Amino acid sequence: MxxxxxxxxxxxxxxxxxxxxxxxxxxxxxxxxxxxxxxxxxxVIVRGVFSVTVISAEDLPIVDLMGKADPYVVLYMKKTGNKNKTRVVNDSLNPVWNQTFDFVVEDGLHDMLILEVWDHDTFGKDYMGRCILTLTKVILEGEYNDTIPLDGSKSGKLSLHLKWMPQPIYRDA
Structure with missing residues (x-):
């Protein structure tokens, strides 16, 4: 000193x-x-509730012999393994679901949402394509609509509404 x-x-x-x-x-x-x-x-860990509304799909590929599809979407959070699925829409390559699913997310910056589109058949199911999203954009923007092309498919896209609701952090005094 x-x-x-x-x-x-x-x-x-x-x-x-x-x-x-x-x-x-x-x-x-x-x-x-x-x-x-x-x-x-x-x-850094970002916690919150991730709300996904599967609005619709358009121009889905024909994957079965009849030229029709009975599509549904499986939503899967990569890190936690939480799964949900939409209802089946019969005889449509342009289905409308308008179904909302909420996921409690513990680590939003390191998690991903995988959406797989399947055709429901009497004898099984046929894969139609998928989308993989990180949560970064929805965490930053809070809420937005997006139309995302299907990977692994010659056509098709999903219309989604995504919303992030941060979980407040409580600290012991």
């Missing part, structure tokens, strides 16, 4: 809680994978 002031750059100066998080508790840099700042960024 000189002139009554503490030198903040001295090694004996105590660290703030942010510095302790970015450095090891003893003040040494944490250098296990990437920089400490990027490592800390990956530790």
């Amino acid at each position: 000189e002139n009554g002031f503490v030198n903040p750059f001295a090694s004996t100066y105590s660290m703030t809680s942010l510095e302790k998080a970015l450095k090891g508790g003893d003040g040494t840099e944490v250098a296990d994978s990437g920089t400490a700042a990027t490592r800390k960024k990956r530790d």
Whole structure:
């Protein structure tokens, strides 16, 4: 201590809680994978309720011999494995479902929604295509509509309404 002031750059100066998080508790840099700042960024967890409305599909591919389809959509959250599915719409390549599904999400920045479109048949089911979405855009925007082409299919797209409702964080006092 000189002139009554503490030198903040001295090694004996105590660290703030942010510095302790970015450095090891003893003040040494944490250098296990990437920089400490990027490592800390990956530790951010975004919780909330993800609401997906499967509005409709259009121009679905013909996958069975009759030239008709009885489509339905399976919604699957990658990280948690939670699944839901729409009802079957009979005899349509342009089905309308207007069904909403809510998923409680614990780690929105690292989860994905997979939507698979299937044709329900008496003797089984035929795969028609899928869409894979990260939750980043809906977390940032809060709510939006989107029409997404089906991967693994020569035609078809899904119309969705996506909404994010953040879960408040409560801390013990």
